[in-house]
Amino acid sequence: MTETITESTVADNLRRIRADIETAAGEAGRDPRSITLVAVSKVQPIERVRAALAAGHRVFGENRVQEAKAKWPALKADYPGIELHLIGPLQTNKVKEAVALFDVIQTIDRMKLARMVSDEMHRAGRRLPCYLQVNTGEEPQKAGVSPRDVDAFLAACKAECDLTLVGLMCIPPVDQDPVPHFTLLADLARRNRVPVVSMGMSDDYPAAVRLGATHVRVGSALFGERKPG
Numbered sequence: 001m002t003e004t005i006t007e008s009t010v011a012d013n014l015r016r017i018r019a020d021i022e023t024a025a026g027e028a029g030r031d032p033r034s035i036t037l038v039a040v041s042k043v044q045p046i047e048r049v050r051a052a053l054a055a056g057h058r059v060f061g062e063n064r065v066q067e068a069k070a071k072w073p074a075l076k077a078d079y080p081g082i083e084l085h086l087i088g089p090l091q092t093n094k095v096k097e098a099v100a101l102f103d104v105i106q107t108i109d110r111m112k113l114a115r116m117v118s119d120e121m122h123r124a125g126r127r128l129p130c131y132l133q134v135n136t137g138e139e140p141q142k143a144g145v146s147p148r149d150v151d152a153f154l155a156a157c158k159a160e161c162d163l164t165l166v167g168l169m170c171i172p173p174v175d176q177d178p179v180p181h182f183t184l185l186a187d188l189a190r191r192n193r194v195p196v197v198s199m200g201m202s203d204d205y206p207a208a209v210r211l212g213a214t215h216v217r218v219g220s221a222l223f224g225e226r227k228p229g
């Protein structure tokens, strides 16, 4: 399958996705301005990313530190006000680079990592908002803490490493209806008074918005299909 994604396609997609978010927010009686579209630019050709920047978009997500490091310092120099989210797994040996490059870390998933990120933020004098990744489907191969450990993890994190996690994020199992997962994540956030809820991707962001997402992470619906490999 071939497809031609031009600058205007990206701008059109951006408008359409923003309109969808607005509609879904309206259906749930929510203020659309309380929802942030995180444009997931991993693996996408740089022209598509620049097209989104040219259309005024400033919030992006990447899932690999190395890839982001190769791409974003130059773009950040060209476009002021960029907010870059790490949405993929973070290895402890990449913590220093991640804290220097990203503006939000969505994928805290174990205490050792929380401690290292907290220590590095102190050392670097950079306080980034961090979210806890929750493995709502309890999939063994997937990162994130189990839903039943969320309350204790948030409390321990605040007490033991001076890191207040301001958000929860999840990636529901690919083969399941995401609605129960979105509902669970929103409930966990409400119960713990965590203000940020990151959920919803290209196939399901309107449902996520209706169920309380404050951040949706949309890649292929905005930029086109990613090249495999």
Ligand SMILES: *Cc1c(COP(=O)(O)O)cnc(C)c1O
Pocket (backbone or CB within 6 Å): 040, 042, 063, 087, 088, 171, 201, 202, 203, 217, 218, 219, 220, 221
């Ligand atoms: C790739 C990715 C997305 C975007 O996926 P699409 O289906 O292309 O919208 C969202 N969240 C995470 C964590 C991802 O890795």
